[in-house]
Amino acid sequence: MKPHVYADRRARVCAALRAAGGGVAVLPTAPERTRNADNEHPYRHDSAFYYLTGFSEPGAWLVLDASGKSLLLCRPKNEEREIWDGYRLGPEAAPAALGIDAALPCDALDTVLPQRLADQGAVWFPFGGYEGLAAQVEGWLAAVRQRSRTGIGAPTQQRDLSPLLDELRLFKDTHELDLMRRAGVIGAAAHARAMRVCRPGLCEYELEAELLHEFRKSGAIGPAYGSIVAAGRNACVLHYAAGNTELKAGELCLIDAGCEFGSYASDITRTFPVDGRFTSPQRALYELVLAAQDAAIAATRPGARKQDGHWAATRVLAQGMLALGLLSRDTHGTVDDVLASAAYRRFYMHGTGPWLGLDVHDAGEYLAQDEAPVDQADGFGGRVLRKPSRVLRPGMVVTVEPGLYVRPAPDVPERYWNLGLRIEDDALITPEGCELLSRGVPVKPDEIEALMRG
Incomplete structure (x- = not known):
């Protein structure tokens, strides 16, 4: 694991966001897939997510903004689940291990995203291949709009993150x-x-x-x-x-x-x-x-x-x-x-x-x-x-x-x-x-x- 490699890539994404007018980028990793009964297919992380994090656990999200800040949301440590499914890095250890600025438990996603999107001009996310993601984004935007009477603005643009990431990965x-x-x-x-x-x-x-x-x-x-x-x-x-x-x-x-x-x-x-x-x-x-x-x-x-x-x-x-x-x-x-x-x-x-x-x-x-x-x-x-x-x-x-x-x-x-x-x-x-x-x-x-x- 070479955290600086992934930090450099995230920095290039943030620079591209600034060049395109700013905003916040949101990227999930791949979900786990049921094979049959209570068995899962062998897990394989999302390639774009891994390209920016080097993190291979399921259930994780990456949030980047044009200022260069990075936030990882990942599964918390859980001794009982780790006995069955394997060790987890956890949000406490993630910043040092991955070179991420901050990390939170993944169940904080719906709370932290409306906060991060407040007063941003655009929200970036991959438009294709992530089932239900567009609806989640709409939910976060609706939560920001509910605060409009307090002077907080919601992003007015939804932009596709995939072409930006694809060009870097090429x-x-x-x-x-x-x-x-x-x-x-x-x-x-x-x-x-x-x-x-x-x-x-x-x-x-x-x-x-x-x-x-x-x-x-x-x-x-x-x-x-x-x-x-x-x-x-x-x-x-x-x-x-x-x-x-x-x-x-x-x-x-x-x-x-x-x-x-x-x-x-x-x-x-x-x-x-x-x-x-x-x-x-x-x-x-x-x-x-x-x-x-x-x-x-x-x-x-x-x-x-x-x-x-x-x-x-x-x-x-x-x-x-x-x-x-x-x-x-x-x-x-x-x-x-x-x-x-x-x-x-x-x-x-x-x-x-x-x-x-x-x-x-x-x-x-x-x-x-x-x-x-x-x-x-x-x-x-x-x-x-x-x-x-x-x-x-x-x-x-x-x-x-x-x-x-x-x-x-x-x-x-x-x-x-x-x-x-x-x-x-x-x-x-x-x-x-x-x-x-x-x-x-x-x-x-x-x-x-x-x-x-x-």
Whole structure:
């Protein structure tokens, strides 16, 4: 725990509030969720709340104002509940432990918020994703308005806190990057472990267990998202969950899995032959996807647009689709025709990579908000007037994940049927280009085969 890291972030938020005219910001953490009966899902704090506090207990609130003051409301110490549920920090210890200016029990929320909002011009809170929060804010504002005859004014503006926080979270500081590098190392080691133990006759869930073992033994909280372990034709289902399908010789296995370390995610995908050797059709498609990823990585650099990597990968994939016969030149024309018509989406239907950080699809605007809309391809064979994608800057982290998914069809060569491939790595934008955080696991087909033989 480094309190100064979170204090610096809160200071930046307060400075942004001042620049925007002042006010008070209110942010809750995530609620606990019931799984069934009296059991809860494993608790995971709200990412934005954690970004500003480093505090992972449920039931907490953060209040900031433009003057720079911070208030945490959290669960009080309770010996009986701590016997059952674990130790609590408590409001008495919170200021020193977290670098917060003041802390109160969370049951003081409805008393203290009307006081904090008095004579403020605006109240800031996240507009989406927090059930019931808008109604709570209205209740606090109503309590302030009841005091209007005493000369106290209520905020006249309600402003969305999320865009402000999202922009800060988009650029990772050194503390975050240390955690993300470690998450990349652990995630890559888990993929390498799965490759080493893979053999025909195992089931998907057995490889998932190997991933989980590597995550936990290396200090990760666990998976950053539901792990995809897809054997054979299951790899053509983009969000397939690891099941009980048996791994068979001659088929591919696609694993999309990353860990959460220090609350930060890695997100890695590898596709490999179950029996340790690519067939000729498998290798042809794999080398095409790898070439597409190489093109996207080359385009992932400061000054480039966020979408440049996607279009670089898509062009390579479109060329390969024509060369390998997945698409017909007689029917679909040239590479430019394939891109213009979006015929490539039959085999490549997703983007090449979201932001990465506290969330596996992390916070941050994808479009350049300060630029005028331009006419551009919509990715579905049409045109749209849209703001261009934003310019990449050092400190941003993206994933780079092209793929191909070939389902059986009469006009598709049978040798490619039921082959689903994706290659994904995590890329930090640096002043020189990008740093891949997840290359601790092989990506070249010969290196994959060598690891599996070993």
